[in-house]
Structure formats: C-alpha cells, structure tokens
Amino acid sequence: MDFHLVDIKKYYRKDVLRHFSEDCKCSLSMTARIDVTDLKQFSVQTETKFYVNFLYLLAKVLNSREDYRMVLRYPENDLVCYDRINPAHYVFHEDTETCTPVYSVYDPAYDKFYAACMADIVKAKKSREYGLDAENHINWFDASYISWVSYDSMNLELPDGYLYFQPIINWGRYREESGRLMMPLTVRMNHAIADGFLVANVFRLLEMEIGNFTGKPEGVPNEI
Numbered sequence: 001m002d003f004h005l006v007d008i009k010k011y012y013r014k015d016v017l018r019h020f021s022e023d024c025k026c027s028l029s030m031t032a033r034i035d036v037t038d039l040k041q042f043s044v045q046t047e048t049k050f051y052v053n054f055l056y057l058l059a060k061v062l063n064s065r066e067d068y069r070m071v072l073r074y075p076e077n078d079l080v081c082y083d084r085i086n087p088a089h090y091v092f093h094e095d096t097e098t099c100t101p102v103y104s105v106y107d108p109a110y111d112k113f114y115a116a117c118m119a120d121i122v123k124a125k126k127s128r129e130y131g132l133d134a135e136n137h138i139n140w141f142d143a144s145y146i147s148w149v150s151y152d153s154m155n156l157e158l159p160d161g162y163l164y165f166q167p168i169i170n171w172g173r174y175r176e177e178s179g180r181l182m183m184p185l186t187v188r189m190n191h192a193i194a195d196g197f198l199v200a201n202v203f204r205l206l207e208m209e210i211g212n213f214t215g216k217p218e219g220v221p222n223e224i
Helices: 014-023 037-046 050-062 108-124 196-214
Strands: 004-005 027-033 071-072 078-082 086-093 098-103 140-146 166-173 175-177 179-190
Touching: 004 071, 027 196, 037 050, 037 071, 037 196, 050 086, 050 108, 050 166, 050 196, 086 108, 098 108, 179 196
Parallel strands: 086 140, 140 166
Antiparallel strands: 004 078, 027 179, 071 078, 086 098, 166 179, 175 179
C-alpha cells in the first residue's frame, strides 16, 4: 500500500477541507443515469461479465485523480493519498439473503483484473460469512450493485461528523429508455474532500471510459 502524505498547506482545496472537516461536517451524494448500452453489447459480444467490466471501468476512473484516492487515517489523523485504491464489492447469496464482501485488487491491465476479480467472486460464493475487514483494507472503496431495482434516487448515511473520505458507489439495474440502456449510479463522497464538480466528474469520466473501452466514443448511436 504505497501512499504519500498530503501537505495541507499546499493542498489546492485546503480552505474547503478545513471548512467541511471543522465547521460544517457533511457529505454529499448524487444519483444520475449513465448510458451503458455499448458496455452491455461489448459484454455480450465478448462473452464477459457486464458486472466485472463495469467494476473495472469504475476502478479505473476512481484511480485517475488523486482527489478520489484520499484517505484520512485514524488514529494518526493525517491525510494521505494512496497510489491505488481498490474495489470492495459484494456477492449476494440467494439462499441466505446475505452478502459476502469481495476484496479485489485494481490492475490497470484489463485482462489481469478480469481474471483475478472472477476468481475472487468464485471464492466468495463459497462463503456465507460477512467477513468485512475494513481495518486491513484502508485503501479500498465501497462498490455495491443493487440488482433488484432500477432506482431514481438513493441516500447513504454515515455517523454525523465522521470524516470518511473514500468514495462509496452504488448502482442499480439498467433499463431501456428511448432505445438506450440507462443505469442509475450513486456517488457518495465527504464534502471535505470533494465538491459537486468532483462528484459529477465521476459520471462524466465513466461515460468517457465506456466509450474508449468499447471503441464507441460518446455520441455514436448504436442498436441495443
């Protein structure tokens, strides 16, 4: 887990950080729909899992800026930026209606990430334990798929004043809208480390990366 300490005096958002970590502790979340038509087509054509493909692109986006890799460490109470953050996602067990956390390591090489993530999922499916180990996975971000509904809004609460800086991402089922597959996505971040631009930028970057990944740049229509 390589990281560097952030020099608060030189940090470009130091005034915002101070205000929202001392005067007004709060978080913000945003829900919007993203176009996943081309990613679905890619997954079908390549016989790969849409879920893992999306998780890879999500991790790629969140690793693309230092703003998304910030962690406030306890009890040191220092701000650090990790060289890499990884997705902590979940396997749902139909028989027990419970989840098992899956800790997958992000690799910028798609093939390596895909193979390792699939192996992680297979292993987690054999377990019925919750097995959350946040203490030893500090540079992991939470990524949770709500597969039962294509929702319109979502809000996730943490204890008042708790300065949890890692992104928390949720997404639901995609649905067809005007000939495209649109998927709800919710991004939650602490306001001390992110403002509206940085949260909204996750959606913008994801759609751009989907276009790059599938070879269909944004704005090029395609049949479902």
